[in-house]
Amino acid sequence: MIDLKNIHVTFGKGTPLQKEALKGVSLTIQQGSFVTVIGSNGAGKSTLLGVLAGDVLPNEGKVTVGTTDVTRKPTAARAGLVARVFQDPLTGSCGALSIEENLALAARRGERRGLKAALGPNRRAHFRDRVAELNLGLENRMKDRMDLLSGGQRQAVSLVMATLAGSEVLLLDEHTAALDPGMAEFIMKLTQRVVSERKLTTLMVTHSMRQALDFGHRTIMLHGGEIVLDVSGDSRKDLQVEDLIAMFRKMRGETLDDDALLIG
Numbered sequence: 001m002i003d004l005k006n007i008h009v010t011f012g013k014g015t016p017l018q019k020e021a022l023k024g025v026s027l028t029i030q031q032g033s034f035v036t037v038i039g040s041n042g043a044g045k046s047t048l049l050g051v052l053a054g055d056v057l058p059n060e061g062k063v064t065v066g067t068t069d070v071t072r073k074p075t076a077a078r079a080g081l082v083a084r085v086f087q088d089p090l091t092g093s094c095g096a097l098s099i100e101e102n103l104a105l106a107a108r109r110g111e112r113r114g115l116k117a118a119l120g121p122n123r124r125a126h127f128r129d130r131v132a133e134l135n136l137g138l139e140n141r142m143k144d145r146m147d148l149l150s151g152g153q154r155q156a157v158s159l160v161m162a163t164l165a166g167s168e169v170l171l172l173d174e175h176t177a178a179l180d181p182g183m184a185e186f187i188m189k190l191t192q193r194v195v196s197e198r199k200l201t202t203l204m205v206t207h208s209m210r211q212a213l214d215f216g217h218r219t220i221m222l223h224g225g226e227i228v229l230d231v232s233g234d235s236r237k238d239l240q241v242e243d244l245i246a247m248f249r250k251m252r253g254e255t256l257d258d259d260a261l262l263i264g
């Protein structure tokens with residue numbers, strides 16, 4: 001479960017560049033629920049994920065994950081609770097380490113023990129089995145450096161990594177945006193499988209209106225640091241991509257130049 005209460009985030013407070021990125025956001029997401037997050041550039045989507053991951057500490061408000069108040073806990077202290085997959089496949093893993101070393105680090109998230117203890121024969125076999133489930137043949141490349149993998153392969157391994165430490169929250173920050181359409185589809189199917197098998201409470205930021213409606217149980221739209229749309233159930237089922245685009249237009253008070261980008 002995730003509970004955000006009255007979250008305010010202001011960057012550069014007291015400077016000419018002061019920016020209020022989140023203006024009193026409150027949001028409760030039940031355990032195992034999958035929420036898609038949309039909003040135009042600068043709406044506050046990444047800031048919202050940052051608040052949950054611990055990269056951004058709110059100026060005001062309270063953040064609860066499960067039964068733990070994590071409001072003032074830095075990223076490392078909540079790493080066992082929250083896993084994140086980024087847009088850039090290079091961001092969430094270490095290119096200079098092998099696939100199995102990356103998995104070992106992910107499995108130890110939130111603990112102090114080193115890599116050596118995390119890579120005994122049993123763990124190696126377990127990691128290999130988990131990677132074999134991807135059906136990408138990567139189980140035969142466990143000692144290859146991560147930076148030898150394609151972006152899609154790396155995102156697939158990142159999703160396995162996200163499940164290894166038993167985190168209950170998964171944050172997806174446009175994690176298919178840098179992939180070709182075929183690979184994006186594969187990663188989304190994998191995402192759905194992982195989320196439902198592990199009953200992860202999931203927030204997925206996407207610029208694709210199609211993805212926002214096709215995946216998950218609930219869609220929220222951020223604009224100017226506030227939640228301006230929150231739909232689930234039948235009212236979400238009735239929504240079309242065109243409806244979301246019309247809402248975007250209304251919010252921005254302008255015509256979008258590139259609707260195709262949003263429909264895709």
Ligand SMILES: Nc1ncnc2c1ncn2[C@@H]1O[C@H](COP(=O)(O)OP(=O)(O)OP(=O)(O)O)[C@@H](O)[C@H]1O
Pocket residue numbers: 011012019020021039040041042043044045046047048
């Ligand atoms: N570290 C920072 N320092 C100063 N301003 C920031 C910082 N991070 C974000 N902002 C500002 O806060 C606002 C919200 O940014 P955020 O990255 O959360 O938006 P977003 O919805 O994720 O946008 P995008 O779709 O472009 O990624 C923007 O105006 C942004 O410029």
